[in-house]
Amino acid sequence: MLIGLFCTIFSLAARSLFAPGDVSGITENPPLPVISGSLTTDKVVALLEKGDADGFIARFDPDITIALPRKKEAQSPRRAGRILRRFFDTNVPEAFRVLHEGLSEDGEQRFIVGNLVTENGVLRTYVLLRDDLVLRLEVGM
Numbered sequence: 001m002l003i004g005l006f007c008t009i010f011s012l013a014a015r016s017l018f019a020p021g022d023v024s025g026i027t028e029n030p031p032l033p034v035i036s037g038s039l040t041t042d043k044v045v046a047l048l049e050k051g052d053a054d055g056f057i058a059r060f061d062p063d064i065t066i067a068l069p070r071k072k073e074a075q076s077p078r079r080a081g082r083i084l085r086r087f088f089d090t091n092v093p094e095a096f097r098v099l100h101e102g103l104s105e106d107g108e109q110r111f112i113v114g115n116l117v118t119e120n121g122v123l124r125t126y127v128l129l130r131d132d133l134v135l136r137l138e139v140g141m
Contacts, residue, residue: 038132039133041112044129048114049093049096051092051093054085056137057077057081060133062076062077063135064077064080064134065137066137066138067136067137067138068140069140071083091123096117097114097115098113101113108130109130109135110130111128111129112125113125116140123140124140125138
């Protein structure tokens with residue numbers, strides 16, 4: 001009975017604080033800036049879900065760092081692309097689910113963290129972007 005009374009009081013207090021549709025006390029993350037033609041989260045998700053190594057190669061920074069299971073080093077875009085292509089050949093992607101995305105403190109870099117679902121299992125994935133380029137790609141680390 002005491003619990004029921006507490007729930008009723010809490011419910012009434014909550015209603016008085018927030019009118020229906022009132023979200024003045026709630027803040028949301030601002031949308032990430034999108035530059036025309038930039039590499040958006042949706043595009044990164046599509047590349048990962050398709051296992052599109054060539055699509056990534058076109059967006060790799062010249063000093064790309066790629067980290068895959070048993071491979072971690074800075075690569076040239078061409079070499080990183082070959083390694084990524086081999087990875088996708090043996091770990092065929094089925095889906096990618098974004099868990100978190102955001103901006104660096106200086107606002108110049110964006111990151112996406114998610115799970116890459118492959119035929120061999122689920123791999124945590126981290127992508128770091130600046131402007132229209134992939135600076136870092138880590139899968140399964």
